[in-house]
Amino acid sequence: MLVQIVVSGLASGATYALIALGFVIIWNTAAVVNFAQGEFAVAAMFVALVLSRFGHVPLFLALPASVAASALLGWLTERIVIRPVIGRNAMTVVTVTIGLQIVLSDGAKLIFGGQPYPFPAPFSGAPLGFGGVVLPRQSLLVILAMALLVAALHAMSVLTPFGKRLRAVAQDREVAAMMGIDVNRTVAQGFAVSAAVAGVAGVLLAPVIFVSADLGLPLLIKSFVAAIIGGFGSYPGALAGGLLIGVIDNVVSYAVSTDYRDVISFLVLIVMLLLRPTGLFPNHR
């Protein structure tokens, strides 16, 4: 049974990892701690829900469309909300993203109400069972999707010109500008990619839990902690941190009790920071 717990922990951890990855992309390119990162995932969930349940759009079309929608939301966020305050002191920028979080989460609550909605699973059917471990198809899909996405992002970051521009801006905004890179456009695209990644996480998570408007903040906290454990600013760190949090949450609630799950997860965070003050992979961009 413990293996079962760890495996399903990996599944939920994979979604935290993806959102943490998006979180770190924004931090690297714009030095912004984005409190609305969780809302990007929720936005994708609702777009997918509306398209598939009410628009009767088949899932294999609805899912990519909703990821594109959250990418657009990310791009608009940078253009309208972030760009005017970039460069100001950290607290002003954090407060702006808090304001955005309020707008997005309460906007969703306004349109869809507070209650949870069930979401159709892309691969229905009995969960796969092997070696006594039962793995719901959706959890398998989540883990596979994460691995694929990470590989794609890594390839994009290393091979494509956009990836290089993103990393240049992350290293040094001024120098990147001097090299002729349109920094603002790159940061906007960085937000779009980050929101898309969060969107994928949202769409993968939707069938496992119910889609509801107030999922954003809890998701954000988990991925913020994941990003910090992984070494704020490191992509592999964000992944490792996300998976670690998912597994710890499950194992603790199985072995100890769900009441103290969050307390123990946070204590693990603090112990990790004590051992590795700058996280698992401190400066691995």
Added chain:
Amino acid sequence: MMSRRPAPRAALAVAAVAAVAVPPLLAPYALHLCVMVGIFAILALSLNLICGWAGMISLGHAGFWLIGAYTTALLTTDHGIAFWWALPASIGITAASGLLLGLPSLRWNGHFLAVITIAFGMIVQTLSVNWEWLTHGNDGVSNIPRPVLFGHRLGANLAFYYLVVVILAAVWALMHRFIVSGYGRALKALRDDEVAAACMGVNIARFKVTAFVLSAGIAGMAGSLYASYVRFLNPDSFGLDTSIRVFVMVVIGGIGSIGGSILGSFAVYVLPEVLRPLQQYYYVIWGVVVIVVMRFLPGGLATIWSSAPPGRE
């Protein structure tokens, strides 16, 4: 920062007179809002000490508020101790708990510290849910008695309001005393550059820890007042959303500005109530207000009526 010419004398006088004269004329619900704004102003002033002056982002301040509130609630209900003893006890215990964030602040700063403050707030809230033997858990603590002053109980909200105003004025004076003293200056110096401040002889560890202890103590006082006023406590009101709300009060008001924190708590608490006739739309509009103020008023609301400094570009 521009040398701080304190808010024009006239504005201060007007505010003081209004704070004393207006409430008796208000409808019960409006008076209730004034009391809550007073309590949140004290809480915002205490957070301003950490965020505004020492420059440390703290998103777990509701944790201190909870400790102060529960200390008074439990002492006055379960142990029958008078409010006037429970208040100092709350201040003391919460101040001591300030060390729980003071010590980590020596080792981490920026977003690492922000996460730890979030963790602190959530751990304290979870413990208040699970330690039923101490806090009655989700059932909360109810029927908390109002303080008794000169023989009669401050049952009426108006009487309690004046108690809050007196304490708010004291905290306001204390903060003004600090901002102009060597202590306040040293805190702001270590905010701008810890290494340089240390070379000037500032014992960074001592100042950071005292900042958290002092801030926690004042937050505990606000908690004590809150418990005695609403007469009921339960863990739900001390979550991360409350910590974020207090943080927004300080930043919207004007980081580092005393008048700003009070203005911020007024805006953050009263604005949603004023927008209430818009029914379910008011909270979305409130989010937009936060973005707009930060966009066009980097120095926060304080820049409107006092010469408080613009936010450091």
Added chain:
Amino acid sequence: MAATALLQTSGLTRSFGGLLALSDLTITVEAGGIQGLIGPNGSGKSTFINVVSGVLRPDAGRVTIAGRQIAGRRADIAARAGIARTFQNLRLFGGLTVLENVLMGGHLRLRTGLAAALLGTDRAREQGLREHAEQILALVRLTHRMRQPAGTLSYGEQRRLEIARALAARPRLLLLDEPLAGMNPAEMAMVVEIMQHTVAEGVTILLVEHAMRVVMAVCARITVLNFGRCIAAGPPAAIRRDEAVIRAYLGRARHDA
């Protein structure tokens, strides 16, 4: 050595990864006057200042000033022992005004505890410090900028403000880390005048600087570092002709390669 040694380092060592910034360095700073500390880039000058001022912890070795050992201890303890410094790349308090920056320099001369702040029992000292700060600002010609935030000053003005801030501590030893970097001749002359006025008041200055003309002119003694070792020490005239110094700066003559 002369009995008037103010600062003594022995066996001072500090490395960054493989790079040996200071290796077994033993030098003395005489009390009074301006002592130069020169050497090619990367010779360990800044590391020496950071270790002596408590910003960096040495791997080994001792630093004693007026009989007190301060190596490896916190920067505020070094400050308490009478050491003040400026920074190679400007570390002013951007959020404070020019006057407040200088008042911060005098931090140790105030009682800045919570009680003092609360009861305001420190008014007399604060007033004394304020007057001294205004005198220093006059010396560095920044009185007209007093109320402005430090961040709004020009580069030259910010350099002079750093010196003013250090002077407010009434230090025994003032460490100047390349105060003349990037300055025009007029500004250089102003700084030299400030240094001479400071020394006249009994403060000892250790000057780390690349502007050789100024160093040779103002310094009574010069110590030369190269690769973290002291390769020469003495009056400017001797240093100018010292073989080891020339080779360190100009590299080996062709035929010796």
Added chain:
Amino acid sequence: MKRRQVLGGVAALTAVGYVGAAAGAEPIRIGLDAVLTGAGADIGERIRRAAQWAMDRINRNGGVQLPDGSRRPLELVAVDDQAKPDIGLNAIRRLVDDPTVVALLGPDWSSVTYPTLFVGEEAGIAQITSSVAQRITQAGMKHIFRARSTDADWMAALADYIVAEGHQQIGVTYANSEFGRSGRAAFVRALKERRNLAPAQELSYAVGDTDFTAIAGRLVQSGVPAVCNLGNEPEGALLIKTLRQLGFRGLFAFNSADSIFAKLAGPDAIGVVGSLSWVDTKSDAASQAFVGAYRAQFNETPIGHSAIYYDAINLLADAIARAGTDRGALLAALKSTDAWGGVQGNYHPSAPTGDMIHSCVVIRYNQQLVPEVVAVRD
């Protein structure tokens, strides 16, 4: 997405407008505190709609005739407590401070009702709640009435049914909330007193949890044939889904197995047993008449809360007709009413504790996800 709020609002406005003109008299205002935003807003919306509909029907035939012969329409003043005690405190204070509000309906969540009881009591205003937590009517408050059977009644019915189905080993899971813990205490007591049994296992979870693999894992591993879950619909639906995924084929009983749960759980709800104060498939005449009229009005099946608040408005209207609009008189009139017939069955407002009604049903979801009534308790 049907913009329910807007449509609901429009319908209400036209109704009041029509009545206002006819009666011309100043409306009698009744306060309602419910969860209108956030988690649980779905039920809150249905509560408001049922209360408003009851008022519309009364107002359509001339409003309430007062002892002095005048006829005045009813008006609903709804406030939102977001299922949070501190916000509920503000909301209820606003209703009670308004002298024109003669009586108070709600709150629905026990975690909001229990701590805010003292506000209504100090004002001496009649308050009719739908919260099931035991303690609400054990605090000695004289102004509180409960228009719903308590979790003691439900748990007794549920315990009897589970044991009757031949299950001795029962795993209990509960939400770490006021509602969850009160349900668990009632269920454990019912098992002990009626069957002298103790739960094989007791596991708690947090409200808002999303991953139930850990709990489901422990239940499946312990091999209990029956599980009884006490908590809210979302967590209940997630728990049964995870249990089914891990191969649990036993009996799953749940104290909030209403239509919202059925929608969330989907096919996993088949075979789930639940106790409810009222359900639309109840066969008695009053229930069927109410269900027919409700479907005609909203073409949707009513849930338990629809019947509760529909009855509550009619009960209050009847008391106002007898006692007028003074809060004290109204409270006294209710306290003196021994029996009153409503959709849920017959109420006894004069009950000293305020528990007016004990009728509840046990339902089981069949293949078509229709809740069949398998046991009735009066």
